[in-house]
Amino acid sequence: MSAADESALLATVPDGLLIAGRWVPASSGATLDVRDPATNQVLKTIASATPEDGILALDAAVAAADEWAATPPRVRGEYLRSAFDLLMERKSDVALLMTLEMGKPLAEAAGEVVYGGEFLRWFSEEAVRITGRYGINPEGTGRTIVSQRPVGPCYFITPWNFPLAMATRKIAPALAAGCTVVIKPAELTPLTTLYVGKLFEEVGLPSGVLNIITTHQSKAVSGPILSDPRLRKLSFTGSTPVGISLLKQAADNVLRTSMELGGNAPFLVFEDADLDKAVEGALLAKFRNIGEACTAANRFLVHESVAEEFSTRITEAVNGFVVGRGTEEGVRIGPLINEAAVAKADELVQDAVRRGATVQTGGAPIDRPGTFYAPTVVTGVVAGSDILRNEIFGPVVSVTTFADEDEAIRLANDTEYGLVAYAFTKDLARGQRLIEKLDTGMMGLNSGVISNASAPFGGVKQSGLGREGGFEGIHEYLSTKYTMTPNPFA
Structure with a gap:
């Protein structure tokens, strides 16, 4: 153009x-x-x-x-x-x-x-x-x-x-x-x-x-x-x-x-999840709109048995993203809306790192004209990190682990927000339990995209x-x- x-x-x-x-x-x-x-x-x-x-x-x-x-x-x-x-x-x-x-x-x-x-x-x-x-x-x-x-x-x-x-x-x-x-x-x-x-x-x-x-x-x-x-x-x-x-x-x-x-969407990946679909869903739920969406996955809660493989696959995909002006061919990640958005994303990542998390890729603003932040994957995020409490509104994946279903639900609901949750599992009964137990107005079950004009969009609690x-x-x-x-x- x-x-x-x-x-x-x-x-x-x-x-x-x-x-x-x-x-x-x-x-x-x-x-x-x-x-x-x-x-x-x-x-x-x-x-x-x-x-x-x-x-x-x-x-x-x-x-x-x-x-x-x-x-x-x-x-x-x-x-x-x-x-x-x-x-x-x-x-x-x-x-x-x-x-x-x-x-x-x-x-x-x-x-x-x-x-x-x-x-x-x-x-x-x-x-x-x-x-x-x-x-x-x-x-x-x-x-x-x-x-x-x-x-x-x-x-x-x-x-x-x-x-x-x-x-x-x-x-x-x-x-x-x-x-x-x-x-x-x-x-x-x-x-x-x-x-x-x-x-x-x-x-x-x-x-x-x-x-x-x-x-x-x-x-x-x-x-x-x-x-x-x-x-x-x-x-x-x-x-x-x-x-x-x-x-x-x-x-x-x-x-x-x-x-x-606001939102603070959890993205749950259980041990029986189809990881190909989970990774595909994660990329959609996180990086759509450069992560600047209230429905964007904010906290990736991954079963400890598959966390390493999930994080590796996500990192490989993110490393292939093209960053640039949205009008350019092949661009996946455009600029954030302003300098304040860049500063916020970076501060959340740095706080997680100070508390013991590891940056797998990205983790910093990009030195070029405009307001760009590198697509980022952070693993080993610990409880108490700001990135688990605040809406990121940027291209940052933060991964933490859980041991069982009860812990996953507790972590997912541990927020004042309740807009949307995402969950990947092959267990139909578990999926039905999650529908009833997750405190959100919407849910993507084995799906990373939920918005549709024919469906009621909205949240509970402070969402x-x-x-x-x-x-x-x-x-x-x-x-x-x-x-x-x-x-x-x-």
């Missing part, structure tokens, strides 16, 4: 705020620079919203709410389906845009376009399947009617690591349910969300249904929106500390909330509240109303 192609694509991305169907500059004239983490070069300068702009976006969502809620479900679904079709037509452009602003390899970015697009298609189909019920009360004195209504205007805060999928995973069910939206993408990767706004504009989505605000002052802009009684729903994907802070703010207006927060995707996803944007009527035959 040439520099001219990249420039041409970037020129098609709006640089303003999408408010009430118009692309407008920030009211203050403020801007922010979006940079390529592989080069640190500025990709595009865009508007940076003020708190006043945030309220204008909410005004637009509120003004459009009643008409959008009254729009027939089939029509709402057709807007989503049209956006899906257009996204698939522009697949290569959107993939390149994500690679430029986030750093992931181009092939992975193309995979995210397919994954993120599926939320548009899935919820276009769910829009017409919102149901209620009618029945006789037990006493026979009346009739009960249960109906579903859109919760109302929504505010979405999305992270930088999956710029497309994190936007469509929230926008699609909200629009399908009849809710209007204000979305604030991450400051580091806002361009893809702006492009999504352009796609919806092209398919004719009514003004004010989807509003996009980009800003470098997230707290200042979000605060007034969250305190406004007209807002009825908050959905956030990001770190647990920020999620807790937002929940406290949401409590003042008793907002409906969905929280997809969050609510579910995104699946049949469950649209219900996050619906409120249940019960009506009692007299017995019509009395």
